[in-house]
Amino acid sequence: MAPQIRIPATYLRGGTSKGVFFRLQDLPAAAQQPGAARDALLLRVIGSPDPYGKQIDGMGGATSSTSKAVIVSPSTRPGHDVDYLFGQVAIDSPFVDWSGNCGNLSAAVGPFAIASGLVAPGRIPHDGVCTVRIWQANIGKTIVAHVPVAGGQVQETGDFALDGVAFPAAEVLLEFLDPADGGEGGEGGGSALFPTGQLVDTLDVPGVGRLQATLINAGIPTIFLNARDVGCTGTELQDAINGDAAALARFEAIRAWGAVKMGLIHDVAEAATRQHTPKLAFVAPPADYVASSGTAVRAADIDLLVRALSMGKLHHAMMGTAAVAIGAAAAVPGTLVHQAAGGGPRNAVPGSVRFGHPSGTLRVGAEAALVNGQWRVTKALMSRSARTLMEGWVRVPPTP
Incomplete structure (x- = not known):
């Protein structure tokens, strides 16, 4: 039988979610492109599909908040540090949903990018706040993360309490710029913010x-x-x-x-x-x-x-x-x-x-x-x- 393959990865909590984070360059060649090979890999990493609904044989936690994967890479867009792609992994079916972002894990993208060498060293202060400009690739939007830094490293400990998380940590401020969807709208051909053109x-x-x-x-x-x-x-x-x-x-x-x-x-x-x-x-x-x-x-x-x-x-x-x-x-x-x-x-x-x-x-x-x-x-x-x-x-x- 063929031995297991091993892939560099980091397990992070972001907000009230947690997921497995990868640098794009660390994935097997076939999984560096969207498609069946990438989906199959992430499903196996997380432990899906699991007919028992527990994800025992993977990194998932058998809830929507803990069945997640993130791929981060140096940004190809001007004015951005990294590109961030989020996959919501189904628990009991062989399916990865790429249709939207995870706002909670967005808080972990900046810290991961800094710690993984994806942000230019000259952009990282010795002490203070590092501003990481993130291109959210699922929805084509910009997120600005303000990440605390101490001694040139991401500061993770602190006294910021977040309901839904048992222990305090350092605060990460997120700005979601122009967060409305850029789609064509639904019935009524309304604005991107209200796709039908109606408030109710x-x-x-x-x-x-x-x-x-x-x-x-x-x-x-x-x-x-x-x-x-x-x-x-x-x-x-x-x-x-x-x-x-x-x-x-x-x-x-x-x-x-x-x-x-x-x-x-x-x-x-x-x-x-x-x-x-x-x-x-x-x-x-x-x-x-x-x-x-x-x-x-x-x-x-x-x-x-x-x-x-x-x-x-x-x-x-x-x-x-x-x-x-x-x-x-x-x-x-x-x-x-x-x-x-x-x-x-x-x-x-x-x-x-x-x-x-x-x-x-x-x-x-x-x-x-x-x-x-x-x-x-x-x-x-x-x-x-x-x-x-x-x-x-x-x-x-x-x-x-």
Whole structure:
């Protein structure tokens, strides 16, 4: 039997996700190009497809937050340091979804690039903050990461606490520039930010009914619903949704019909091959609840409640890209997100909202303006953290 091959790799946490990071140049030659060989390799690295749903024979953690792979390379685009490609690896099927970004792992790209020699040494201060300009290759957008540096090395330890992560670390500030999708738009041929041209649409979903929805392309294509319209309160934790097969089926049906309306797919049957996007989220006005950590979240401390689904399950916290969508939608009067926030932020920081999610709270900011009758979001900002968990090599059996 042929021996395993070994590939240089780093296992990192970024925000509330973690994944296996590779330099493009370190991948086997066949996997340095998009296609079946690359997908097969990443599936084997992560441990998919796994009919048991555990990814025991790979690096994945059997959740959408931990079944991820990243490829980073020196950028071919002027004014950028690195190109960043993200793959969402399905758990129980042989499929890698390249249709969107991971906002959480975006926080780890800058630190990885610096530590891996992909940022010019002259750009790295001895002490201070290194600004890494990242080209997000999945969606064709720029992310600017402000990475703390101490003694010429990435500073990973610190006192920045992030709900959904057990331990504090150093803060990494992310700027998502012009985060709206550059696509052609869905029904109605609307702007890239609102693909139908409407701030609130009506989805007619067979077996579910008619639902109001805000469909937005910012950070990642996202469908926002009112929690009450889907029988929820907005205070749910994972078990309340993920243990209800009928509820998950309804949410997936809504997601599929919303994807058609957004112009992302032509037929609802295609949704099964586009699991990473769009995301589905539901919103509600502030309410008291107890987060999954046991911490009490007070209605008075947040602007709204948001719960989001990723890869068919309720997320344990909030996807970073969905947080960008929340910030963008909250900045535009008339969206369901803006309405749930009572018409704007209640708590303090101008241009930002603080929302409650299953693990606690998160603040995200966005700059939005009405230009020639079309809403445009120029920038979204949020703070995350990142940490190297392991570095060395991953080993995989040779692919056929």
